[in-house]
Amino acid sequence: DSEAARLRLRQATAQAWIALRAAQELIDAIEAQREQAALAIELAKARLAGGRGSVVDAMAAQAAALDLDNRRDSAQGQLEAARAALARWLDVDPAHLAASGSWPDFAALPTSEAELLGRLDHQAALLPWQARSDLAQAAVDVAVAGKRPDWSISASYGQRSRSPGGMRRDDMLMFEVAVGLPLFARNRQDRDVAARRAELAAVEAEHEDARRAQLDTLRETLAQWHAMQRLVARKQQQLLPLAHDRSRTALAAYRGGGALQPWLDARRDELELEVEHTTHLSELGRAWAALAFLLPTAETTP
Template sequence: MKFLMIMVFMGLNFATPIALQAASKESNLEHDISQSPAPQITDAGLNLQQAEQLAVQRDSVSKSFKQNEMAFVDQARATDTWQDPRIKLGMQAVPIDTFDFEQENMTQLIVGYQQMLPRGDSNTHASESMMAMSRTQTALAQRRQRQVLMQVRQAWLDVVLQKKTLDIIQANRVLFEQMLDISQSFYASGRQQQQDVVQAELEISLVDDRLERARSALVVAKANLAKWVGEENMLKGVAADQADLRLPGMKSLAELKQHLENNPELIAMQQQVIGQQKKLALADDQYSPQWGFDVTYGFRSGNNGDNPANGERSDFLTAMVTLDLPIFTENKQDRNVSAEKQRLQATRYRQLDVNRELLKRLMAVMGRLQKLKDRHQLYEDKVLPQARQNAEVSFSGYQSGVVSFFTLTRARVTELNTRLADLQIDVAYNKAFAELQYLIGENS
């Protein structure tokens, strides 16, 4: 019996997988940002950093990826373990005439231990495949966090755009009111016709329409931002005055392409390829025979007069080794290996497509950023100063009676449009830069 217990202990001990020592290291997850304390929003309103933190904390999709990551780690540990052993207990060679356990020499109480061993390196390959899937979930969680940051930045910038648009339009409304006062004064003195007064009133009404459209767009932008940060965190509004709309600099295209290789989408595809390679190795393991061993102890009680020593009967010990022979492989192992090879190639094709798609997005974003930067420079150097000067000259000319009210109105509207266009360019640049950060990372 001692020998049997030693064999059982050895079987259970060897079932502990060596390969999972590495898996235990893989299970150390990165700090969950969702556990960080919620930011304190001041009376100035929600700034960009607070919006980013709230959005990441509230996102449930990235949390689901992290749960899947831990699930695959647990599954990898379970996979890289021997099958449960079997214990058999029973009686053998019992005489059915008397059922006397001591009547016959061969009557035995048997206790057996059976253990099947893994087929080839199947346990290791299956566990490594699960760990690759776990790392895939880690990469998908990182991709989701980048997506959340990009989306909340763009949503926050949309709110800033509409708030600053309102400020610009309201400031220009004051100028149009001044134009109305001047036109009424000139009409009262007989210097201008009533049409100028009507035109000025119409322009103010059109400005009011712009204000309403901007307010409507602001409501939509706030609703989109609230989706990420929560309605309760929008009560104090958005700190638009703290918005830094300066144009961030960019690195060279070669450097950006190098950083693109660390994009979580590519990493996820790389891990999927690794996982599929392990599945192919697992299919190859099916060609290996599966070994097993069986140890049985037979206890015999009583004695027998035919025994010269007239003592107790000797117990029996039986040890056997079993194995299966994968001979008929054409419609089983061969087909499984072929299927896994095709799945591996399909995964590589998807990896290539993801790489091309990310590169296309990088080139498109770089092109947009460069053109927006050129337009920003054009507005700063020429368009804005020219529009401002045109409005001032037209206003002076109208007061002097050498410029028509229509020309003055057109100059004021043009100045308003150029200021709004300049704001839109700056916001569009920062939104495109947020997409660039998604592609290449925060610190790239």
């Protein structure tokens, strides 16, 4: 079904863009930490040169920077893979794609949840089933029509010559009525009708199974969408700001003569939280795209 294919294409394209945007956001977060790491290395070297630091601290600061370099390379690989996936769906050169633009409002759908739940047969997964049901019904109609006799009528005109005795014979106009009666209709054609009706019933039963499966999938996706909204909002509004403040505070304390380890711990925890956040943001985006592009009337783009 062309409409179902179009919906799947739009959904896949949106999800590929979301993966690309999430990878870029992770790279941006890592770059911000690399600036802190570079400052920590300078501070460690300065304290070591001034006789107030230790070689261990200097090496630990350098190791933290190298870890961030590795993380950035890994994130860059994810970015390139996401760019290639999106380019494949858009049929463009990956070099022309940039992870720019703001996130869609993942808290809003183009259609209400009630409409999604009430229009199952209009969703991409179920669109082909109506054509299958129509085809099975047409097969039943053909089988039933085959039981009716075929009537036909024909006419012919014959011009007759004179008889051997010299008498002229009248011309002849003939009508012929034919009735095609199927033989053994009770056995052969009744079985054919019954078979076609059984096929229609099977298609309708499979359609109902597909409808129930789609309803289950829709409810699960809605539940995931709601859960991920809460999780992402909590990280954006509370956990990430706290992690950023802790990291900056720990680095400022080290600059003021404090220990390096609190900053190393804070940096590590902040980075893990950033990675977790982009993962959850991607999951939220995928759930949103799965819902936003279910119906043909949805015209939302990321």
